[in-house]
Amino acid sequence: MPVIDSPLTPLLKKLQYHSDLRQSDVEAILALPFETRKLSRHSFVVREGEKPTHSCLLIDGLAFRQKIVGDGARSILAIHMPGDMVDLQNSFLGVADHSVQALTDIEVAFIPRAAIKKLAFDHPAVGMAMWFDTLVDASLFREWIANVSRRDAYSRIAHLLCEFALRVKVAGLGDETGYVLPVSQEQLADCTGLTAVHVNRTLKRLGEDGLIDRRTHRDIRILDWRKLAEAGDFDSTYLHLRSDDPALS
Amino acid sequence: MPVIDSPLTPLLKKLQYHSDLRQSDVEAILALPFETRKLSRHSFVVREGEKPTHSCLLIDGLAFRQKIVGDGARSILAIHMPGDMVDLQNSFLGVADHSVQALTDIEVAFIPRAAIKKLAFDHPAVGMAMWFDTLVDASLFREWIANVSRRDAYSRIAHLLCEFALRVKVAGLGDETGYVLPVSQEQLADCTGLTAVHVNRTLKRLGEDGLIDRRTHRDIRILDWRKLAEAGDFDSTYLHLRSDDPALS
């Protein structure tokens, strides 16, 4: 069966990663109404406090979720790659409790909330698949809590680099020997609850210890995966990858 | 329509909090097969690495989720109250990526995973309600990430106390003037990424500043809700309570 080339294909691929879908389910997904839009780096997909009526599927590029706390400090909660429903949460919960912002230039598809809800009702298998996806998201959030609360700076960064390496590999954007991560050190700091200055020093140490090599800023080479994973206390279970995923080899 | 008194009633109540369910949905929920069990404080509901085949509904008492990181330190990820499905995540994701432990003596209902899955398939409205619940859970995780990563000790603890106050009130276990929280200072530390010693000092400061009063250990009186919420940078949006919930008054 030829795969129809639609902007929604990344979503389909994502849902099928964990769930078996019947042809009718697939067709229903691809029949979703949507509207694509290109957004430039730094633009907001949703802002905290808004009441979005559409969910947003990331088709191309990277995006991240963030919260701003009282004193203006920012916390980055997750980084998203193509195929991720970046905004199910906000759209279904009524009021956005956090913002979503473009990390690179991105392309997204806005899908009316009602259409997703109807899809989940009419095709329970698809509803389950999306639910499943939410569960995996939550698993990453949990790991980030542990990362930020109980690991030191060195481990935190190492852990984050490991997570990115695997996810980038799954997404087909690189492999565990190296990848380009379009994240500034300040953003890395906001991912880890550190300051940009300390992130810089820590990256330097990781380099000096021979775990990574930073060609140019942003372009990360992992020189010793085992050591990095050990330093980061990294165990990929929480990513809930399929055991037959080539990224795990 | 008289509410049938079943151990599953807390689940029903929870799902109906956000979602409208039809009579047939309600009946299907109450028809779930289950097995109740009483567990004493400190016992594990699920251990990291297990492959649970049942989901666990908390009927009475409190429980918490935790992860242990490489050096043995513990991170508490969430605290659960009666009505919470404490283990959807682990049960659906195959391998438990974290543990769930009883905070007090508890009573739980174990429900076969397959029955839940079938319920979600046959009654999409129930599936949606459970999905919704997962979304709210994820929202709490996000707030905890922000709490741990970008607030100082004083704010973190204040924030946590505010969250508990509201949730306890919603669960009908106390109100915002005071409640008993059966959490040791060490557990509080693991919730906030601090040490027990520092938690102790911080609670003391909160007391000295007139925000709270600690009658006996564990029995917390909130003397000045506004100040506490301000100190904790607390905004209840992320709890996704209904705007007509009396707890918000």
Next chain:
DNA sequence: CGGGAGGTTGACAATCGTCAATCAGAGTGG
């Protein structure tokens, strides 16, 4: 009454943050 878990406190150490200066690189307009 004894044991133990948990709470409290002080002295000291260290990781990490702050401030500030300098540097490197990318994009822009003349």
Next chain:
DNA sequence: CCACTCTGATTGACGATTGTCAACCTCCCG
């Protein structure tokens, strides 16, 4: 093609929040 500018990276000196260690206390429970 070359300033010019701006963002982000790098580094050093210093400071502070938080952790560590250890002692002692308190209360609960058997």
